[in-house]
Amino acid sequence: MASSLETIDLPHLPSLPVHVAVYQNVQNAAFLKSQLLAGQPEYEYAFIDASMVLSRAHVIAAVFRALNDYAHNRLKSHNVHSEIVFSLNPTNNIAESFRRFGISDSTQDLLVIKVSTSSEITHDTVAAHLSSAVEGTSVSFDDQTLFEFSDINKIKKSYKLGALPSPTKATDQVASKENVETKQRLENALLGAIALRGS
Template sequence: MVQAIQLAHIPSDLTLFVALYRDVKNAAFLREQLLAGNTDFEYAFIDASTVISTKHALAAAFRAINDYLNDRLKSRNVHSETVYALSPNNNIGEAFRRFGVSETTKDLLVMKIATQIQITQESVTRHLGDNIQGEEVPFEDRSIQDISDINRIKKIYKIAPPPARKGNKQVAGDSGISKDQTSNLEVQILGAMALRGAT
């Protein structure tokens, strides 16, 4: 289920590989590998509950790859930069605490950028299959919205709820918010990510 994604305006040799896991049992081990600087585990390990859509995740990857190509990385590598790119502020440590894998992470979004020729869909699939104990699910909006912690996301991005309108009934999906509300949140989140560093 590892998907290969070619982002627009990015050189074709920098393919992005993405996988989504539920009910991960060994998040603590994965975090340990990152903290130890184990280069075999050079991935963006993201707590999937902090992501609202595929577009949200791909926007972070795009920004990180763009910064990588233009020698503007603020963190150790393009993968840690992907986690940092999700942040609405310039605090790298806070970005890792909020968006990165923690010992309690249950749902995990994994992103890998092919910065070397030996990184292929097959090699990424094999390595993740050997090292992540969890149920792989498709990287699509429906899967992500089943996982998203909307209240946590609103708090991270400091998004206030819209004023309630009289007589306006909401038809909610499985995630508890409507498709329009999700789209509105996504726009605000992408705006916050884009503005980071502009001030």
């Protein structure tokens, strides 16, 4: 099955392209997690449970922070991919960040990120490996898809944002202005938490 892998270049780090794919109805999350934990080099990705992500901006903020730390030799975890998962966490607890945001055996909707830390890692090699490694349906990396997957209550609990109102998942395509603003407020709070976490 063709992957809808997207490659993103962050303006200040053009030498480190970032490849992002999203899958739904993943059947082999336990296998992927076991390969990651075993330190298999070909499974060195940021595997993120998509239910813990609100939007593209939420993901990009964590990637930006991790790449910045990677570029300045400030990683707190094993590699740039584990650092992306860690960067989503509002606290400095690395183990907690994997429990909250990382892949679990029961993950169904999965966000996968790979950074081109070497010239061998290209859009094509990542797309080819993921299409054979992940048993799930490839979907696009966009706000609408991510919002459908997101577990708002779990996200708010992890970031201690219980006081903020929750955006609702409108059944029709037309989201109300109020709901858009509610989602924007939540997203801004998440971005702030990532940016301001103790370094």
